[in-house]
Amino acid sequence: MTSTAKLAPRERLLRAAADLFYREGITATGVDKLCQAAGISKKSMYQFFATKDELLTESLTACGPASVAGYFADPAADLTPRERILHVFEHLEKLAAEPDFFGCPFVSAAAELRDPIHPASLVAGRFKQMMTDYFEAHARVAGATDPETLAKQLTIVYDGAAARSVVRATGLDGLSLLTASALLAAAGIHPAGRESDR
Structure with a gap:
C-alpha cells in the first residue's frame, strides 16, 4: 500500500480532509488543521481548492467509493x-x-x-x-x-x-x-x- 507520505500533496489533502471531517466534524476542522495533517501550506491548499467547502465536496467524492466498497x-x-x-x-x-x-x-x-x-x-x-x-x-x-x-x-x-x-x-x-x-x-x-x- 502506498504510504500517505509518498502521495501527491493534493491526494494527501483529500485523505486528511476525509479523515478529519469524519472524526472531528466539518465545523471543528479548520484550514490550519487540514494543512498540518496533510503536510502542506495554506497557500498550496488554496492552489488546489478555492474554499474549504470545495475541499469537503471533493474529499467526499474521492473517498466515498472506498467508504461504500x-x-x-x-x-x-x-x-x-x-x-x-x-x-x-x-x-x-x-x-x-x-x-x-x-x-x-x-x-x-x-x-x-x-x-x-x-x-x-x-x-x-x-x-x-x-x-x-x-x-x-x-x-x-x-x-x-x-x-x-x-x-x-x-x-x-x-x-x-x-x-x-x-x-x-x-x-x-x-x-x-x-x-x-x-x-x-x-x-x-x-x-x-x-x-x-x-
Missing part, C-alpha cells in the same frame, strides 16, 4: 440476494464495534451542513442512493413484494442503526441484522431454499 458483497461470491443484502448489515455490525466508528460519513456531513443543495450534500445523497439501489436490485431478484419500499426501509434501518451506535458509544450486538432480517421476511424473502431465493 466494503458494504457491498463481491459480485462473484456465491451468495443469494438475501445474503447480499444482509452483507451490508454484517459489515455495519463489524464497523460499529470499532472505537473509531463515527457513523455514516455521508449522513454526518449532510446533517452538519443542513443544506440539501450544498454540493457536498448532493454528493452524500448520491452515495446514499447507491446503497438504496443495491438493496432494491437484490430485493427485486429475490422476489420481494415491493422492492422499492423495502430498499428504503433497509436504508432507514442502516442509518438508524449507525446513529444508535454513535449515540450509545457501543456496538450493535446483532440488532441491525435482526431488524433487516425481519423486514426481509415480511417482504417474503426467507433464508430457506437458496435456489428460490436467488
